[in-house]
Amino acid sequence: MGVISSLFGKAAPSPETGGDGELFDEAFLARLELLQVVARRVFRGRTRAERKSRKVGSGLEFADHREYSPGDDIRNLDWNVLMRLGQTLIRLYEEDEDLPIRIAVDVSASMCSRGGRKLRYAQQVAAALAYVGLANLDRVGITCMSGQIHSSLPAVRGKGRIFRVFDFLKASERGGPTDLRAACKRIAAESAQPGLTVVISDFYDLDGAFDGLNLLRFRKHEPIAIQVLDPVECRPEMTGLRGDVRLIDCEGDGETDVTITPATLRAYTAAHERFCDALAQACRSRGVPYFRAEIDVPFDELVLRMFRLGGLLR
Numbered sequence: 001m002g003v004i005s006s007l008f009g010k011a012a013p014s015p016e017t018g019g020d021g022e023l024f025d026e027a028f029l030a031r032l033e034l035l036q037v038v039a040r041r042v043f044r045g046r047t048r049a050e051r052k053s054r055k056v057g058s059g060l061e062f063a064d065h066r067e068y069s070p071g072d073d074i075r076n077l078d079w080n081v082l083m084r085l086g087q088t089l090i091r092l093y094e095e096d097e098d099l100p101i102r103i104a105v106d107v108s109a110s111m112c113s114r115g116g117r118k119l120r121y122a123q124q125v126a127a128a129l130a131y132v133g134l135a136n137l138d139r140v141g142i143t144c145m146s147g148q149i150h151s152s153l154p155a156v157r158g159k160g161r162i163f164r165v166f167d168f169l170k171a172s173e174r175g176g177p178t179d180l181r182a183a184c185k186r187i188a189a190e191s192a193q194p195g196l197t198v199v200i201s202d203f204y205d206l207d208g209a210f211d212g213l214n215l216l217r218f219r220k221h222e223p224i225a226i227q228v229l230d231p232v233e234c235r236p237e238m239t240g241l242r243g244d245v246r247l248i249d250c251e252g253d254g255e256t257d258v259t260i261t262p263a264t265l266r267a268y269t270a271a272h273e274r275f276c277d278a279l280a281q282a283c284r285s286r287g288v289p290y291f292r293a294e295i296d297v298p299f300d301e302l303v304l305r306m307f308r309l310g311g312l313l314r
Contacts, residue, residue, distance in 0.1 A: 100195025108146035145183035148176030184212030194220035
């Protein structure tokens with residue numbers, strides 16, 4: 001009887017043997033530079049860190065008037081209104097501020113299947129999003145999470161800080177069960193200021209995923225879900241697997257002996273698709289942008305598609 005992992009595959013080897021040295025090489029940096037150029041074209045006409053907040057303060061764009069109070073700066077008096085109507089009104093302006101971005105990467109055992117291909121892809125997507133955010137002078141922080149691991153890089157700003165992001169992603173521990181509810185709860189508790197929170201995971205924790213994303217919304221974050229999938233996990237019939245095998249849960253101690261037939265594989269493929277559709281529908285019903293990312297799609301194509309469809313850097 002053959003022995004294989006569960007639908008998630010076996011856990012990846014240690015970081016030293018996972019090929020991380022090639023994650024962020026010169027070719028990767030060149031693709032990031034090109035990605036930044038294209039992203040600027042998508043959002044041309046906007047200057048850096050120019051997101052309008054609901055606050056009013058020292059900005060350039062007029063927002064409203066209010067009555068003058070003793071102690072107000074007379075330079076903000078609306079002299080035209082004073083001359084025409086005799087009213088002393090202060091001009092208020094929309095205050096520009098940067099956007100706090102937190103990128104949360106699932107490093108659980110299910111992401112480390114098949115030599116860590118999904119985790120590698122998730123790290124590259126996270127680095128690409130961080131690079132574009134930093135280049136636009138947003139504050140970007142990274143969190144690596146699982147049921148056993150939770151490590152965070154405090155928010156940094158400026159394109160030159162991307163190497164801190166690279167080092168953090170490469171050095172992060174990995175493994176353990178998927179627990180998105182606990183991870184999102186901790187992210188919300190750690191965040192001094194709500195912002196855009198991008199969760200990159202395979203989401204093989206359906207109930208916890210819904211609860212975690214809802215918790216972020218309740219804490220005034222703007223969550224975005226990126227589901228990273230391995231085509232072999234989505235459509236295992238491409239492996240040609242047949243016969244008696246032992247399925248081993250890489251995130252637990254369970255194992256099951258089954259007989260794999262074409263009908264079994266078709267049933268699994270349909271069940272997996274229903275699972276992904278349920279996640280996408282739950283996100284849409286809650287107003288959470290959802291993106292499906294199969295790892296055979298180049299990471300820069302995915303990131304640009306996210307920009308063009310909205311939900312990021314808007």
